[in-house]
Amino acid sequence: MSRQDAVAQAAAAADRLQQTRSITDLHVMQDAVQRALNLGASLQDIAAARADADHERRQAEALFEPGTLVVTVGPGASGKSRFAATFPHSWVVCLDELRERVGDDAGDQSATPQAVALQDLLISARLERGLTTVVDSTNVEARVRRGLVSQARQHGRPVAAVVFLADLETCEARNSRRPANRRVPAAVLRWQHEQTLAAVPLLADEGFTDIRTVGATSADWAAAPRSVRAAARSLGVSWTAARPTWKPHPTQRVRDTDAEAVAGAPGRGRGGRGA
Numbered sequence: 001m002s003r004q005d006a007v008a009q010a011a012a013a014a015d016r017l018q019q020t021r022s023i024t025d026l027h028v029m030q031d032a033v034q035r036a037l038n039l040g041a042s043l044q045d046i047a048a049a050r051a052d053a054d055h056e057r058r059q060a061e062a063l064f065e066p067g068t069l070v071v072t073v074g075p076g077a078s079g080k081s082r083f084a085a086t087f088p089h090s091w092v093v094c095l096d097e098l099r100e101r102v103g104d105d106a107g108d109q110s111a112t113p114q115a116v117a118l119q120d121l122l123i124s125a126r127l128e129r130g131l132t133t134v135v136d137s138t139n140v141e142a143r144v145r146r147g148l149v150s151q152a153r154q155h156g157r158p159v160a161a162v163v164f165l166a167d168l169e170t171c172e173a174r175n176s177r178r179p180a181n182r183r184v185p186a187a188v189l190r191w192q193h194e195q196t197l198a199a200v201p202l203l204a205d206e207g208f209t210d211i212r213t214v215g216a217t218s219a220d221w222a223a224a225p226r227s228v229r230a231a232a233r234s235l236g237v238s239w240t241a242a243r244p245t246w247k248p249h250p251t252q253r254v255r256d257t258d259a260e261a262v263a264g265a266p267g268r269g270r271g272g273r274g275a
């Protein structure tokens, strides 16, 4: 594990502890912090990672009108889950995770029908309550997107599409680094990538009220088929190098050192005691 990953894990464990205040999570955090320290990180690094994640979360929360159904559209390994992870965990409905819940294996496609049924139930429950919901799945097929748009409409909620335009080679490289059960077959990945580009001109007509792109470089964008670029421009869609509209984070000064600075003072934060 890299030092950066260890720091990110320790920061996430501290966040979790702050919400749950559970002894188990305290131990998980201690282990994670120890791992990061062993790899040469400092407690300040971990606290800074927490501040960064917090900032990113606030930015993410402000991206969409409250109550929006946010639909990711993109091939495997294009960055959908990475994007989804910047939102509060409870906002995200991830199909891989649901496949794992119903079939013990996130990559087991035979569990898809049951996972989709759960996905729809969760989406509907959250939209009914007016809560922003991020659907983390490929959604490269118009038929699948139609179902999602129709769910948002039934509840009178806005529906945003976030299209992941990372180039095929990047997706292939990331895909090849995944564990075997999570790897998308090469031909399927190529097809998903094509379908993603083909989706861009269709999204407005499909009823999406907010369309954004993530992950394309200017070179990717220049390489996209002319029809896609023209349609995107006419919809006011533009490429962004990484994530849309996020401002750089002014480095925050953090209290130093002890574990409390990492976990946050008791009673502060979103969860609060016993939440």
Ligand SMILES: Nc1ncnc2c1ncn2[C@@H]1O[C@H](COP(=O)(O)OP(=O)(O)O)[C@@H](O)[C@H]1O
Binding pocket: 074, 075, 076, 077, 078, 079, 080, 081, 082, 083, 174, 215, 242
């Ligand atoms: N913009 C990016 N820059 C660097 N790494 C990225 C980026 N987007 C995604 N990744 C990495 O690529 C891998 C696949 O991303 P992931 O979000 O899991 O894809 P998806 O959910 O679309 O299948 C992950 O290891 C992730 O951290």
Ligand SMILES: [Mg+2]
Binding pocket: 080, 081, 082, 096, 136
């Ligand atoms: Mg994913």
